[in-house]
Amino acid sequence: MSVPDWIQDSIFYQIFPDRFYNGDPENDPPNVQPWGSVPTRWGFQGGDLRGILQKFDYLLDLGINGIYLNPIFQASSNHRYNATDYYKIDPKLGSLEDFHSLVEYAHRNNVKIILDGVFNHCGRGFYAFNDILENQEHSAYRDWFHIKQFPVNAYSTGEAKDYLGWWGMKNLPKFNTGNQRVRKYLMDVARYWIEQGADGWRLDVPNEINDDSFWEEFRMVVKAANPEAYLVGEIWSANARWVGEGHFDGLMNYPVMDALTSLLVSKTMDAHQFGEKIDGLLSYYPRAHAYAMYLPVGSHDTERILTRMASIDKTKLVYLFQFAFPGAPAIYYGDEIGVSGGKDPDCRRAFEWDEKSWNFDLRDFIKKLIELRKRHIALRRGDIVRLNNISNPACYAFLRKTIDDQILVIMNASDSEQRIPIGVDELGWEEGHKLTDMINPAVQYIIINHMLEINIPAWNSIWLS
16 A cells, blocks of 8 residues: 555646536536626536537646546535535536546646545535435434534525534535445545546645544545555645655645745745755655646645746746656646636636636747656656755755766745855766756856866856756
């Protein structure tokens, strides 16, 4: 039940299904909003599974080889974190046949698909909770949830008082995962979708199920169905408890993005402090799990990266770091063409398919980083070694290296050009050795007197090989 080997070579693309592409208008709800409407918590815009399949060549052209889908099971909301039927594709997204077609085409093109698993809570329309609302204390499912008192009222305004809801929300009743019938139901769901072709699970708020035995069993069930399935937990802080044989292969590595924000936006860290933070995050986990982290710079729960950085140069710098760092880099749909947006729900805007609105410079830049990461094993699997002989407080540097491949990454986290002298004796490069700027191959540097002298523009990074 080890970490799947393929994850180190993965580049994910996260899709919020309702907002990527409308491939089948026949399954739209009658009150569907016009594509590109201001996102709300209740409005549907028509994106579906056929839309992803129809735009798959776009994804292949970008270069990704993994897709993370936000929830696709039947639910009453556009985000679908309130499932009412875990065994059914939401009809607004299509059918099981559409899912199979998407998986088959993805696998034929060597693209993995992981699903969003919401097992802490469900929607009010879930059959067991609906039975409680109908039968109250006489319900056969009264122990499937954390009922405080009867009668249970789930529909008045305000906080859930008669039962536990996630964060007190009435529309998200929390499962009693200590109940063996509940546990069996959820384990069967986890196995079923792996058997239908999913390549793993991204687990929503798994820390809310504070029961190690649940997740140990979950891992065993999923890995029995597919030993190469990927399990990634939505844990927002660094916490080694959640990786390993009893839990997940990796976590959503939000702390890395937080550190980049502190360095580039709030400027509460200088480059040295940033390096210390990154070193700490890397050392916190065993190598196999540190290299299996899902590495986002934006998601359905955060403001868009371009909005957060408020600068194309800083945004590119974030991607330069992301694609040189251990873990599986992830692109949130539309970020590559410059979609902006604040926090939920504004970060869930519809993909703009009118190419006149695209930032092609940014998309081409990301395509290049993807191509370089695929070409250089050091960027995917190499050791990472921080360079400690750089005294400039605006600059941070590290090596990614294997026996046959070595890449030097230098970041300038300031608003002015920096000239960086680097002693290279510890790097193994000989006098007179030429190094090429991987992003701008026409630019080369030569080691003279055991030193590299490098000029780095403001808010930029250089990869040298």
